[in-house]
Amino acid sequence: MKLITRNTDYAVRALCYLARQDQKSVPVSEMVMALKIPRPFLRKLLQTLSTEGILDSFKGQAGGFALAKNPSKIWLTDLIRIFQGTVELNECIFRKKICPNRSTCKLKHEIDAIEKDVLKRLSVVSIASLLS
Amino acid sequence: MKLITRNTDYAVRALCYLARQDQKSVPVSEMVMALKIPRPFLRKLLQTLSTEGILDSFKGQAGGFALAKNPSKIWLTDLIRIFQGTVELNECIFRKKICPNRSTCKLKHEIDAIEKDVLKRLSVVSIASLLS
């Protein structure tokens, strides 16, 4: 039962690191040393953040990555969506069929309510709010 | 991001079914028909619940399973612990080492707080509370 995976965790670290560099473009090599994240894994992750519009990228020598948005506009829920597909905790196994079990539906109802709470709390966390 | 797995979901259904049978021992074959859960999977799951003390089992012809406890004393968190190992949402990747990233720690802190909320809400759900 994990709310965030390693991808998301690493992404938070990398984004916080970049947020402290004030717009300067930072190459992966520098981040690998600073954050101790396996290089090819970090590369892939940053490329994803780039295609998702969270980062700007610069090719060629002296290239690298920089935040494409203000840290206060980069939300933890964005990262979870990007790396974990969805923020939904729970899904009815019988959707579209008639549910044969009322207790299960009641369970789903409880889990749904908890999910809403979790989302509410996650949705106020931004990179800016994690900075210090 | 899943709070409960299929095992846990199936276990809830089976336990609710048994709770409605008033102490009578019910064989797997009956539950398979009523709950539409794959037989060998249900068997394994019930055996686990039995060794964990949630169910009593009776061997031989006319045997089966029955609740070993009052439905109000069987908690959803018990089932999650049994089938999903733990209720922890979050775990520091750097425990026992010095954490190289304060932002990550702050993230952990946020997730921990959310986890406590989730646990609090899950911990009041019992089989009895799901019955109708």
Next chain:
DNA sequence: ATAAATGATACTAAAGTAGTATCATTAAAC
């Protein structure tokens, strides 16, 4: 031209989840 960077993409490995199969043991029913 070269070197240092990202883009794109395919691949491998490990872990967790879901489900199956089989043989042994037990105990009621006949």
Next chain:
DNA sequence: GTTTAATGATACTACTTTAGTATCATTTAT
């Protein structure tokens, strides 16, 4: 006492997600 219908124990397969690696192509400052 044999049969039958049940659980006990345990090993196995398949699928999915997560984690991580590898490589070649392209770009651009020097």
